[in-house]
Amino acid sequence: MDTFDAIYQRRSIKHYDPTHEMSDEEIRKLMDAALQSPTSFNMQNWRFVVVRDKAVRQQLRAAAYGQAQVEEASIVVVLCAHLRAHALEPERYWRNSPPDVGKKLAGMLFNLYEGNEQLQRDEAMRSVGIAGQTIMLAAKAMGYDSCPMVGYDPAKVAEVIRLPEDHVLGYMITVGKAVTPAWPKPGQLEADEVVIRDQFS
Template identity: 45%
Template sequence: MEVIAAVKNRRAVKSFDPHHKMSEETRRLLWETSILAPSAYNIQHWRIVDVRDSAQRAAIREVAWGQAQVTDASALYVLCADLNAWQEEPQRYWATAPQPVQDFLLPKLDAYYRGKPVVARDEAMRTLGILGMTLMLVAQDLGYDSCPMDGFDFDAVAKIIRLPDDFAIGYMLAIGKGTGSLWPRNREPVEKRMHIDHF
C-alpha cells in the first residue's frame, strides 16, 4: 500500500522551495535505493550529473524555457546514458551470476547491441525511464516532490554539462519541497488506453 500511496501522491511539481537544502545523507539514500532499479542486461547505462552550482543551474534554466524548477529544486539531476556501456567490460555486470548463466548471456548481450546503435540507444532510454520513476517514488517516500523534465534545449544542456561523445541525455529530474498548488490530475480512462490480447 505504501507504494500505491507514493504513486498516487506524486505529481509533476512546478514550484519548489528554493531555500530547502537536501542533506547529503538523504541524497545518498535516494541514490543508493534508486540504483536498485532494473536495467537492460544489468548494464546500468545511467550516468547522472547532479547540478549543484547555482550559476550552472541558472544557465540551464535559460535554455529550459525559464522553468523555475531548474533553479529552485533542492536537487537537479541530468539523467544521461552511456551508449557504449554494453561493451565496457560487460562481464562485470554478470559477475555474481553462476558461470553457465554468464556463458549463455554474455555472447547474447554482445550480439544484441553490436552494430545496432538504435537498439543500444533505445535500451539505454528505457533504462533511464525506469531509473527516473524509481527516483521519483523514493523521493516521494522521503518526503520530497519531483518533476521530470525534457522541456529544454538538449544540445545547449549537453554543452553546459560537458557531455562526452557517445553519451546521450535522457531528461532532467528536479527534486525538492513542492510549494503552491497544482491543477487537478488529468488521465484518460484505462478502458480507452488498454487492449486485451491485441489492438
C-alpha cells in the first residue's frame, strides 16, 4: 500500500473479528517496522508489550473500562518507555559508528538526560508517539486496522503488564481485522487554522 493511502485510510476501529489471529511472522513484521521509528540520540527508549494471551487481555479490558476491542482485536500493543535508556550502556546505540563517534555521543546523551526527569518523560512520550503512528500505518499497509487507546486506568494497566518502576506508560494500540467500518470522518480543521507559516502572528 502506498504511504499516503495508508495515512488517509487509517481510522480508529473499535470492533474486530475475535476469531482472527495474526501469525508470528506478521507480528514480527509489524514490530520490526516499529523498531525503525526514530528516537533522540538513537536511544530506542520505547518498549512494546505485545499482548496475545486471552487471560491477560481480559485483565486489560477490565482496566480499560470494559472496552471490547481489547479482547476482540488480534493483539494489543502496550507502548511504554524506559526512562533511563540514556544510561543503559549508551555506546551500543552507535555500535556501527566509528568508536570515537559512539563514545562522544554517549557522553552527550548521558549529560543531557541524567538528572532531568522532566526531559526523560518528555522524550519518552515523543518516542512512543512516533512509534505508535509507525505501528498503525504499518498495520494498515499489512491489511489490518488499529485503534490508539488512552481510555484506561494506568495504575491497573501497569499492574497487569508488570511495568518496571523506571518505565512509563504511553498508550495502547489494538490491531486486528475490522468487522465494522469506522464512522465517516467527523471533520478535519482547515489547514489555515493549524498550519502556521514561519511564526505565530
